[in-house]
Amino acid sequence: MADELPQMTLKAIGFVRNEIKQPVIGGEEVVSDIVVNESLTEALDRLEEFSHIIVLYWLHRVATTTPPPLKVHPMGRQEAPLVGLFATRSPNRPNPLGKTTVRLLERQGNVLKVKGLDAIDGTPVVDIKPYNPGYDSVADAKVAPWIINQ
């Protein structure tokens, strides 16, 4: 069946620039620049009226041609149960897409300065969306008991 699935091609709309050269867990305090392709500068207009944005990016360092494991220990914690890959945020997934909500500190033309982006230097960015609590947050969400919030 996998061979019958359609293919879809992404283009980088920009790249992450920061001091993080190797993957780390977390990144709440990291300040990054998102350098957007200059041809798309105008598409950022008035994004600065939002305090937070959603960044979708391609985890290029884990992108691989071998299938990821279907079960993993969340956050690599061996004492945690082995759970389905889609029940975790493991970067090694069928489509290595990352999604982080970050604070937008500043916009200067085609460059967005953000805080909290969980991505290393050079990461291709594939989409930017305004964060809207009315659409993106849930008041009464329940998480699995083996989740540890940092």
Add this chain to the structure above:
Amino acid sequence: MADELPQMTLKAIGFVRNEIKQPVIGGEEVVSDIVVNESLTEALDRLEEFSHIIVLYWLHRVATTTPPPLKVHPMGRQEAPLVGLFATRSPNRPNPLGKTTVRLLERQGNVLKVKGLDAIDGTPVVDIKPYNPGYDSVADAKVAPWIINQ
């Protein structure tokens, strides 16, 4: 510069099945099945311990080879200001990726029943992540004044 950007290929991990045959705005009450490729069933294990999940999907009906407009009226509201595409959730974007947080009603093997998915029947799903308020929600977010929450 665009020609130098790397290409990244997505695979559908499953498809949306619901009663929505044409794009509509909103979808809070719609119940959908996400039918995941059977080879990935095991990767869903224990996802049902979360009340909400994040679904990333490919807006296949708006996917096009012509570049999207850089400025749009939010939600098509002509009385709203013309703003940058990335300051909106317009489906017609450089990478036509949708992102919705939905309530997970039930999991039966490779089928997830969800409420609130803003996608039409047949939409390819490219990623599923557990929704974790500690990572995905922001307490003090500010949105632009021209945003109207439904």
